[in-house]
Amino acid sequence: MATDERNAPPRRPEGRGPEVRRPEWPDTLDVRALLEAGWRPTPFREFVIKVHSRCNLACDYCYMYEMADQGWRRQPRRMSRPIVDMVARRIAEHARANLLPKVDVVLHGGEPLLAGVEHLRYVATTLREAMPDVEVVLTVQTNGVLLDPFFLDLFDELDISVGVSMDGDEEAHDLHRRRADGRGSYQAVRAGLAALTSPRYRRLFGGLLSTIDLRNDPVRTYEALLDFDPPAVDFLLPHGNWDAPPPGRPRDGSTPYGDWLIKVFDRWYGAEVRETRIRLFTSILRLLLGLRVAHETVGLGPISVVVVEANGQIEQVDSLKSAFEGATGTPLHVSRDPFDSALMLPPIVARQIGPRALASACRDCAVQRVCGGGHYVHRYRSGSGFLNPSVYCEDLYRLVTHIHDVVSADVRALQPGT
Numbered sequence: 001m002a003t004d005e006r007n008a009p010p011r012r013p014e015g016r017g018p019e020v021r022r023p024e025w026p027d028t029l030d031v032r033a034l035l036e037a038g039w040r041p042t043p044f045r046e047f048v049i050k051v052h053s054r055c056n057l058a059c060d061y062c063y064m065y066e067m068a069d070q071g072w073r074r075q076p077r078r079m080s081r082p083i084v085d086m087v088a089r090r091i092a093e094h095a096r097a098n099l100l101p102k103v104d105v106v107l108h109g110g111e112p113l114l115a116g117v118e119h120l121r122y123v124a125t126t127l128r129e130a131m132p133d134v135e136v137v138l139t140v141q142t143n144g145v146l147l148d149p150f151f152l153d154l155f156d157e158l159d160i161s162v163g164v165s166m167d168g169d170e171e172a173h174d175l176h177r178r179r180a181d182g183r184g185s186y187q188a189v190r191a192g193l194a195a196l197t198s199p200r201y202r203r204l205f206g207g208l209l210s211t212i213d214l215r216n217d218p219v220r221t222y223e224a225l226l227d228f229d230p231p232a233v234d235f236l237l238p239h240g241n242w243d244a245p246p247p248g249r250p251r252d253g254s255t256p257y258g259d260w261l262i263k264v265f266d267r268w269y270g271a272e273v274r275e276t277r278i279r280l281f282t283s284i285l286r287l288l289l290g291l292r293v294a295h296e297t298v299g300l301g302p303i304s305v306v307v308v309e310a311n312g313q314i315e316q317v318d319s320l321k322s323a324f325e326g327a328t329g330t331p332l333h334v335s336r337d338p339f340d341s342a343l344m345l346p347p348i349v350a351r352q353i354g355p356r357a358l359a360s361a362c363r364d365c366a367v368q369r370v371c372g373g374g375h376y377v378h379r380y381r382s383g384s385g386f387l388n389p390s391v392y393c394e395d396l397y398r399l400v401t402h403i404h405d406v407v408s409a410d411v412r413a414l415q416p417g418t
Contacts, residue, residue: 024385026350026357034353041343042302042352043098047091048106048318051079051123052115053310057143058180061211063239063322064110070325075310078115083312084123086334088130094339095134102135107160108307108318113146117154124158139163139206143177145185147192152201161206162196164189166228168210168221175213193228207232207277214248214256218263225276232277235261237297239322242381242391249391258398265403284403287370298396299372302352306342308334314342316351323380350386351376359388367400 053075055065064072079087095103105127107120115123120140128136140155144164155162166189167173174184196205208230210221225233237257240246248256265281283295294301296317307315307328314332321328330345342348350357355368362373373379374390381388390396 024383025387026346026385029346029350031344031346031349034349034356039353041349042304043100043343044094044304044306044339045100045102046104046106046305047087048108048305048307049079049087049123050075050109050308050310050318051084051107051112051120052109053077054114055109055111055143056114056145056179057111057177057185059143059177061176061238063319067239067322068244068324068327071309071321071328072110077310078119079123079308079310079312081122081126083310083334084126086312087308088126090334090337090339091127092131092134095131097338097340100134102137103131104137104139107138107140109141111143111146112140113142113151117150120151121154121158124160137161141165141209142192143185144189144192144196147195149195152195152204155204156201160204162204163206163209164193164196165209165211166193166225167213168216169224172213172216172221172224175215176211197228205231207234209234209236211236211238212257212260213238214260218260219267222264222267230276232279234279235264237375237378237392237395239319239377240391241323241378242388244322245391246378249395253394255395255398257392258395258402261395261399262402265399266406269406281403284370284400285407288400288404288407297375298370298400300354300369301372302354303376304352306339306348314339316347317377319375319377323377324382327380357387361389365397367397367404370400370404371396 053072054077060066091103091105094100107123112120124138127138138158138160139162140160141163142165144166147162154160165177167175167177170184170186173186173189177185179185195201208225208228210225210233212235238246240249245251261280264278268275268278268281279295280297283293283298286293287299292301293299294304296303303317305317307318309315312334314330314334314337315328316330318328330342332342355363358368358373359379362368365371374392374396376386378390378392379386379388
């Protein structure tokens with residue numbers, strides 16, 4: 001695929017459509033039986049709105065543009081105002097029906113800032129006006145290249161927090177996060193972060209997303225992110241599965257990603273003062289202490305996230321696009337379907353039923369309550385769907401047991417007589 005096609009008008013894909021696939025998990029899930037057994041769905045509390053479907057970068061690991069699902073080609077460039085109106089009404093309807101006092105809405109893409117200042121203003125104000133009795137927490141997730149005072153003034157005015165993607169120092173970041181012509185984006189992102197973290201806008205800074213590359217030194221990567229004093233950092237495992245393994249993840253018992261993350265954990269946990277919150281580590285720590293955590297990558301808490309594409313289609317979480325063509329799809333659209341209807345779809349139910357959605361090997365594992373089988377998308381294998389351990393199984397086991405051992409040693413050291 002030529003990366004500069006992202007800014008072309010949407011078109012139908014050439015050739016025949018995707019092949020008809022034989023039933024895989026969760027296609028065979030019996031939702032009626034679950035309901036009869038007493039299971040009840042968890043309402044959606046986070047809504048990811050694809051306000052723009054194109055991007056101004058060409059990151060080679062991007063699940064939206066570079067992996068199995070090429071559905072972005074059929075999407076309009078920008079979510080229209082009539083679709084925005086429908087989305088707002090449907091979220092308000094869902095919040096009222098499920099007595100939700102608060103909803104989180106992420107303005108996403110592609111690159112959402114390509115939608116422009118006035119369109120983002122329309123989206124934000126329409127959402128809040130549709131549900132005056134509900135707290136609407138708005139976040140924009142951006143690559144940071146276009147952050148400037150015009151956008152930041154808007155976010156300041158409308159109380160919209162900002163998450164930025166950055167992979168470390170310039171060398172690490174520009175390995176993957178490049179423009180279509182091959183130029184790196186680090187300097188532009190750094191300039192955007194400098195504006196965001198200035199005294200006037202600092203309160204809007206939500207944190208950094210960083211995708212792991214094993215070639216980058218873990219501690220150096222972490223400390224490069226600390227230069228921006230982020231309130232939170234989320235380290236992401238690159239998307240892959242059993243059919244298309246992630247880079248540097250051989251089919252053996254080695255733990256390259258676990259080892260990489262352990263080096264960051266030891267640096268983070270061993271600091272004299274807490275420098276930032278790392279979501280993956282804090283989630284594992286909470287789970288080890290017996291607390292409930294809703295996190296896509298670990299734990300067994302029900303996933304309560306839904307996506308609305310630029311054309312109004314209701315879809316599953318967009319990272320599933322890395323598995324196969326149509327993996328996120330549902331038959332639902334905001335023009336005719338409430339979000340409650342999505343809660344009854346087998347692929348969404350599968351992400352809410354905890355250990356019942358795990359492979360037998362995971363159900364028998366000592367750390368399954370903490371690991372939770374790993375990120376759902378990383379379990380995919382053609383033929384069995386998502387009813388498999390994570391392709392990162394050994395890495396997650398190594399990381400969880402290491403954190404357990406470190407914290408256990410600290411607890412023992414606090415006991416009298418030690």
